[in-house]
Amino acid sequence: MSLHFFLDDPTHGLTLDRRKTHRHIQRSIALSSHNIPPKDLLTEHKEAFRIIHERGPVCVLTGAGVSVDSGIPTFRGTDGLWRQYPPSLFGHTPGLIFTFACFPKWFQSFLRDTIKTFVQATPNDTHTLLATLEQQGLLSGIITQNVDQLHQDAGSQHVVEVHGNFFRSVCKTCKRQDTLSKDALRAFLNELEGQPLGRIKLFKKLKQDLFTCPSCGGARRPDMVFFGDPLDTSTWQEAICLVKHNKVMLVLGTSATVYPVAELPHIAREAGATLIEINPTPTALTPFVDLYIPDTSSRALRLLVDDERHC
Ligand SMILES: [Zn+2]
DSSP states (O other): OOHHHHHHOTTTTSOHHHHHHHHHHHHHHHHHHTTOOOTTHHHHHHHHHHHHHHHOOEEEEEOGGGGGGGTOOOTTSTTSHHHHSOHHHHSSHHHHHHHHHHOHHHHHHHHHHHHHHHHHOOOOHHHHHHHHHHHTTOEEEEEEOOOSOHHHHTTOSOEEETTEEEEEEEETTTOOEEEOOHHHHHHHHHHHHSSOOOHHHHHHHHHHHTSBOTTTOOBEEEEEOOTTOOOOHHHHHHHHHHHHTOSEEEEESOOSOSTTGGGHHHHHHHTTOEEEEEOSSOOTTGGGOSEEEOSOHHHHHHHHHOGGGGO
């Protein structure tokens, strides 16, 4: 065996299992980068089907990737909101207050683009197929990092929203929660579409239409987790409970890098669950999963839902 072999072999020094994983990832990267369907993809789908039927029901962790087909680009993607509206200003409450005070036109654009994106979005195949898996008794709950409510719109019953919900607001004083209808937000959006309202008019509009509690008159805020905010304790406990009480976890459309949510697959693994990841490209989680399916979530789920293909 020549020295040349070792120098060319990026897996040299890894254990056999890690070598397999590494080669699997490299192969997946090569396949996905050339957009060629892997020849043995069906084998991986069949394996996932077998695991889910033998060890299920599953719990599912979803991220921004599952809503891209609904018209919501990932925040950090090339079309993402963070390109135009940097998270250093728009991702946390003090930054939003600062932007509103100093750059009201920019703030109004952010508000308009954000509301438009979420109001126009409708569930895609992934949301619908996950709801079908739940109806079939193969899925016990979804933990989502998304705030778009599309899982519920598709019919999913048990959804744990660890980062909150864009359409829900909570009163800071009496803790009353309200859900804003898409129609109400569309009406608000119409007023943002024209000329800039100016700081005072915009403030009055926001206070009157969105941010005043109908019960106590106190200020309310979107029920979402911004950068630097802690997660809601009871929601997080519900997510942990779901993870620990299922023998299979399916991870979809997330790069698994945002903590503490990125810990959930590892908690599942430590509790003895089988991890299945579906993602067109490998992620930081891929080396740790039991089965990686390099595919879009909609195509892979369709094959999982369709019993006849597995007969
Ligand atoms: Zn209140």
